Amino acid sequence: MKLRDKVVVITGSGSGIGAECARRFTAEGAKVVVTDVNSDGLTRVADDLGTVGLAVDITLEENVRAVAELARRTYGPIDLWFSNAGYTGPPQGGGIGDEALWDLSWRLHVMSHVYAAREVLPAMLERGDGYLLQTASVVALAVHPDKPAYSVTKHATLSLSEWLATSYRPKGIKVSCFCPGPMLTPMLLADVAPENQAIMNSAARPDEVAERLVRAIDAEDFLILDSDIGTAALAAKAANYEQWITNMSGLQTG
Ligand SMILES: NC(=O)c1ccc[n+]([C@@H]2O[C@H](COP(=O)([O-])OP(=O)(O)OC[C@H]3O[C@@H](n4cnc5c(N)ncnc54)[C@H](O)[C@@H]3O)[C@@H](O)[C@H]2O)c1
Structure with missing residues (x-):
């Protein structure tokens, strides 16, 4: 899909990759609506781009609907919904994590994408x-040793994308899952010690990431992988799953 003149919604666009894609997609000629739970970041991006935005928690279905309505009211039918908001949570030091983090991770990395699909698919069909793009992570193909809720729910993001693609591609809907490796964003800077x-x-x-995504959207590829970590994990699991589990064992830092 060419982005020129397309109506695009990007979640998590008050910072990091979402904000950069909002800039890059706008430069391509797209009409971008931004949304983020962080209202300061969101206002900055919306003002910079001269577009509209909504500061909401995207894990609530009524908020997803409100963002979609804002986009339709302002620019018309939505062509591309980019579900990008994410949260890694604190390292769990070998523990499995508490209920609140699991619940938030599930709602953010799975249900917010389900709500978006429910909201925009009828008109797209x-x-x-139409185009649904979800950000997962290379973690969706591998494992994050210190972040079980993030790791598992990002696998679920990829699984949801696979289901959406196999169900709706035959009906003209493009579906892609972006599985990036490390990217220099506030998320990584908060998670990884600078000496690493x-x-x-x-x-x-x-x-660089935003440029890659423009090209991947143009190509309408399902799996958007930008790191050897993802291809290596896929190949290692296919070659010898037992050995892969052994190799990945005991990597917790806590
Ligand atoms: N940075 C990395 O190394 C990396 C690697 C793999 C995958 N990812 C994924 O990339 C995506 C973008 O992350 P980023 O690196 O740009 O980080 P970021 O923290 O800069 O951006 C994530 C944005 O999502 C927003 N957000 C979080 N919870 C929300 C909610 N409930 N409702 C609305 N917005 C919410 C945050 O406020 C933030 O602005 C995420 O899905 C993340 O999991 C990042």
């Missing part, structure tokens, strides 16, 4: 055209 040079050196710049 009627037109026989290996991760910092491998992390992609937001402008």
Whole structure:
């Protein structure tokens, strides 16, 4: 899909990759509506781009509906919904994590995408055209040793994307799942110690990521992988799942 003149909603666009994509997609000629629970970041991005935005928690279905209504009222039918908001939570030090974090992770990494699909798919199916893009992570193909709720719910993001693609691609709906490796955003900077040079050196710049996404959306690829970590995990599991589990064992830092 070419982004020119398309109506695009990007969640989690008050910061990081979402904000950078809002800029880049606007430069491509898209009409972008931004939304984030962080109202300061969101206002900055919306003002910079001269567009509309809504500061809401996207884990609530009525808020997803409100964002969609704002987009339709302002620009018309939605062409692309980019479900990008995410939250890693604190390291669990080998523990499995508490109920609140699991609940939030599930609602953010799965249900917010389900709500978006419920909201925009009927009109897209009627037109026989539209695009759903979800951000998961390479963690969806591998495992995050310190963040079980993040790890599991990002697998579920990928699984939901697979289901959406297999169900709706034949009806003209494009579906992609973005599984990035480390990216230099506030999330990574909060999660990784600056002295962890290996991760910092491998992390992609937001402008590189946004450029890659423009090309991937144009190509309408299902799996958008930008890191060897993802391809290596896929290959290792397919070659010898037992060995992969052994290799990944005991990596918790806590
Ligand atoms: N940065 C990385 O290294 C990395 C790697 C793999 C995947 N990801 C994923 O990329 C996506 C973008 O993250 P980022 O790196 O730009 O981080 P970021 O923290 O800069 O951006 C995430 C945004 O999501 C918003 N958000 C969180 N919870 C929300 C909620 N309930 N409602 C609305 N907005 C909410 C945050 O306020 C924030 O602005 C996330 O889904 C993340 O899991 C990031």
